[in-house]
């Protein structure tokens with residue numbers, strides 16, 4: 186099983202106060218702060234770490250932008266798995282080890298990666314009955330009300346690279362990630378082997394190396410829209426508004442993050458395991474199923490099962 190999900194992300198930000206304000210508004214809990222650092226925790230035990238650019242702990246930036254996510258830390262199920270991964274990586278790169286439970290290195294794209302033996306706290310699995318014509322699941326019972334969103338876990342992170350397939354291949358071949366789906370014209374969705382979210386990492390084609398966004402999983406669409414309305418009242422506006430991807434089925438709502446890239450509220454993503462058969466999707470067709478604000482043109486339908494050749498990521 187080995188890698189089980191995103192345990193923490195570390196941002197460099199030159200406006201720590203704005204970063205703290207944004208993440209508190211987003212619904213994260215501030216657990217520690219100082220003049221050059223702030224740590225937020227999510228209910229599953231994962232963390233979002235903000236650091237000023239000169240902070241001693243920060244690794245080199247991924248790409249030219251000094252702000253944005255500098256490091257992704259993945260949870261590993263036990264010390265034996267960590268040792269196996271670190272030994273394998275040591276063959277062709279420097280791996281810094283911190284006791285038996287932590288190590289850092291750079292991936293093939295140049296992003297700093299940390300592995301840490303850690304487990305996630307279980308999340309509440311409350312029933313969420315939904316009525317529809319012909320189907321009554323909630324009788325004599327109100328919906329649960331949300332005043333704003335409270336992210337429960339980080340579901341995925343997204344980075345761009347001019348060579349997204351090569352960037353993704355490293356995670357498949359060296360860290361055991363699974364290919365969930367592929368986008369035509371570049372773009373590979375990857376799942377950590379011990380996780381069932383459709384993807385935990387997406388390498389997107391881009392002219393430059395950059396951090397793009399992090400997805401925060403919230404309970405349901407009500408929580409997402411209550412959060413969107415709350416953020417809007419704080420002056421944080423989404424460029425696209427609410428939409429749903431075809432790839433992964435995720436409801437999405439992206440907001441610009443003062444620490445770099447976007448923060449995304451996500452809900453109702455597909456969950457998959459090793460029985461899933463990866464698809465190759467038309468870029469635009471797969472990206473958006475619908476947007477609340479509508480689109481002028483519908484893209485041509487393009488989706489097929491991936492071939493062995495596709496899965497080589499060459």
Ligand SMILES: [Fe+2]
Pocket residue numbers: 341343398399400437449
């Ligand atoms: Fe996303």
